[in-house]
Amino acid sequence: MTTPIETDVAIIGAGPIGLFAVFELGLLDLKTHLVDILDRPGGQCTELYPEKPIYDIPGLPVVTGQELTDRLLEQSKPFSPTFHLSQMASGLSRLDDGRWKLTTDAGTEIIAPVVVVAAGGGSFVPKRPPVPGIEGFENISVFYAVRKMEQFRDRDILIAGGGDSALDWTLNLAPIAKSLTLVHHRDGFRAAQHSVNQMRELVEQGKVKFHIASVKGLHGDNGQLQRVTLAGADKKEFQIEANAFLPFFGLTIKLGPIAEFGLNLHENLIPVDTEKFESTTKGIFAIGDINTYAGKLKLILSGFHEAALMAQAAFHICRPNEKLRFQYTTSSSNLQKKLGVA
Amino acid sequence: MKIIATDRDGKEHILEGRDGWTVMEILRDAGLPITAECGGACACATCHVYVDEEWAAKLPDKSDTETDMLDMALAVEANSRLSCQIICSDALDGIRVTVAPE
Numbered sequence: 001m002t003t004p005i006e007t008d009v010a011i012i013g014a015g016p017i018g019l020f021a022v023f024e025l026g027l028l029d030l031k032t033h034l035v036d037i038l039d040r041p042g043g044q045c046t047e048l049y050p051e052k053p054i055y056d057i058p059g060l061p062v063v064t065g066q067e068l069t070d071r072l073l074e075q076s077k078p079f080s081p082t083f084h085l086s087q088m089a090s091g092l093s094r095l096d097d098g099r100w101k102l103t104t105d106a107g108t109e110i111i112a113p114v115v116v117v118a119a120g121g122g123s124f125v126p127k128r129p130p131v132p133g134i135e136g137f138e139n140i141s142v143f144y145a146v147r148k149m150e151q152f153r154d155r156d157i158l159i160a161g162g163g164d165s166a167l168d169w170t171l172n173l174a175p176i177a178k179s180l181t182l183v184h185h186r187d188g189f190r191a192a193q194h195s196v197n198q199m200r201e202l203v204e205q206g207k208v209k210f211h212i213a214s215v216k217g218l219h220g221d222n223g224q225l226q227r228v229t230l231a232g233a234d235k236k237e238f239q240i241e242a243n244a245f246l247p248f249f250g251l252t253i254k255l256g257p258i259a260e261f262g263l264n265l266h267e268n269l270i271p272v273d274t275e276k277f278e279s280t281t282k283g284i285f286a287i288g289d290i291n292t293y294a295g296k297l298k299l300i301l302s303g304f305h306e307a308a309l310m311a312q313a314a315f316h317i318c319r320p321n322e323k324l325r326f327q328y329t330t331s332s333s334n335l336q337k338k339l340g341v342a
Numbered sequence: 343m344k345i346i347a348t349d350r351d352g353k354e355h356i357l358e359g360r361d362g363w364t365v366m367e368i369l370r371d372a373g374l375p376i377t378a379e380c381g382g383a384c385a386c387a388t389c390h391v392y393v394d395e396e397w398a399a400k401l402p403d404k405s406d407t408e409t410d411m412l413d414m415a416l417a418v419e420a421n422s423r424l425s426c427q428i429i430c431s432d433a434l435d436g437i438r439v440t441v442a443p444e
Contacts (some may be wrong), residue, residue: 049385121379129416130443162413185418190410214417233420250414252388253379298381 004109005082007031008318010102011116012089012258015043017288017303018118019072019081024311026079027327027335030318033110034081035102037088037123042069044120047251058301068300078340084108088123092261092284100283114314117263117270117279117286118303122255129160129247131215140223142245146173154178156241158228160215161248167191169246170199174208181209181240183230209240218245258290266292276313277306283317285310343435347391349374350441359430365391365439366426374441382426384408387415389425394438401428417443 009025011018014036022032038047045054045065053062063071087104092115095101102110126144128134134142146152146169153176159166162184168191174180182199189196202208216237217229228242255268263270263279263286270279270286274293278285287310288303296302315324329335336342343359345368357372359365366389369376377388384407393401398421404412408427412418425439 044379048380049383052383052385127414127416184413186409186413188409190413249416250387252377252386 002107002109004101004111005033006111007033007082008112009033009114009116009314010035010100010110010112011081011118012036012102013043013118013120013288013290014038014041014083014085015118015120015288016045016068016072016300017120017307018043018116019069019076020304021116021118021287021307021310022076022079022081023072024308025314026076026081027329027338028311028315028324029338030114030311030314032079032081033084033112035084035087035089035104035108035110037086037125039086041073041083041085042066044253045069047124054300056299056301078338084110088256089119090257098283113283113317115284116310116314117258117284117290118288118307119258120289121253122258122268122290123253124251125254125256127247127249127252129215129249131218134218137218137220137223137225137245141220141225141243142218142247144247146246149173149176152177152244155244157181158183158215158240158242158245159248160184160246162186162189162191163248163250164191164195165248165250166246167195167199169248170208171195171202174202179209179241180207181211181242183211183213183215185212185214187212215245215247272306275309277310278313285314343430343432343437345369345430345434346436346438347372347374348438348440350443359434359437361430361432363430364426365428365430365437366424368430369425369439369441375444376425376441377444378426384411384424384427387411387424390415390418390442391423391425391439392419392442393421393423393428394440395421397434397437397439398423400433415442 008030009032011034014034046069050066087106090105091103093101099113100115157177157180160183170182203210213230213232216231220226227239231237269292272286272291287306289298333342345357345359347355359368379388380386
């Protein structure tokens, strides 16, 4: 456990709206710390569609998810936000002095008078294959990520999936595994071609088994996998020996621990007012896709607007004795100094 | 046109499709549990459905992107499609789809 960080605003989610919130808060001299479960900023923009063009950002006729993220990072840079990446916001509690303590699953503690939930649809988590009873095997013999390769030495490994993760781990684990079987629903992969070629070589050499199949059943005791039932393209079922199963089907979005924060929720969204975008809990704001209000549109541009109004309200909470001076970046030398352009 | 959609509980819903809309949009607006995280950009595979065999053959072939994205879907079968890539039209009147497991 590290020393708690004290700041003005803790932001959950480093997607486009969280990043723009850094900018709007920064103009008002409010310091920010962001928490995101992904290993880089950008949220859905970089995780789901980095290469897809977006056409409805005001002033940018066309921009990709990655470019938009890069530009928002550049725009927020003068305000030196601190990123706590690859961490999930896991707890929120109120301190006696009225401030909030946000904790993460990595043990980071951020204390701030204002918390902004800019979490989109929630946390990106690995997709769990719809195999009965799989939960009981998780973290014992079913893993959605490889943290230590040694853990898999001399094991009978089953990998499922057809993307880069499935192929990369097939190649990396094959040399240390007792046996390695790869299953995918078709004889084609969306992974890098050289990885696919290397995998096919290992199959030819008999070092990896490949089946066009899907996983239908897991068998074992107390979470320790022993055998797996597969169904081939002809739907015929067969079993193989496996004591470790690694499914790689990418990520999906689940609301996650935010549901346990004690906030008022409506269909997994946080209701807010449209003046400050504050939740019904004072000091907790929600902006972007995670909030709901009459007329809400899930557009990035709506989130930008919400961030600007939230920042005004956050200022009054963080600096109760100061007067907020409304200024334009075009004319204020004070703001321009903050932006490093004057 | 009508879309006959079976949800994850096996319940059948008869939905009115709108010409030019995607099947994903019709399912989502009817409240079926279609996540469609990416909003129809063929970038997430969370609008995965099974198309009844007799209809599967009548649909245009999958694009490479759709085939690639289906690699990230769970429980993929030969008749798996992403519903954001199926455009409603009278030719598909009566199409039967089943929402794939989450």
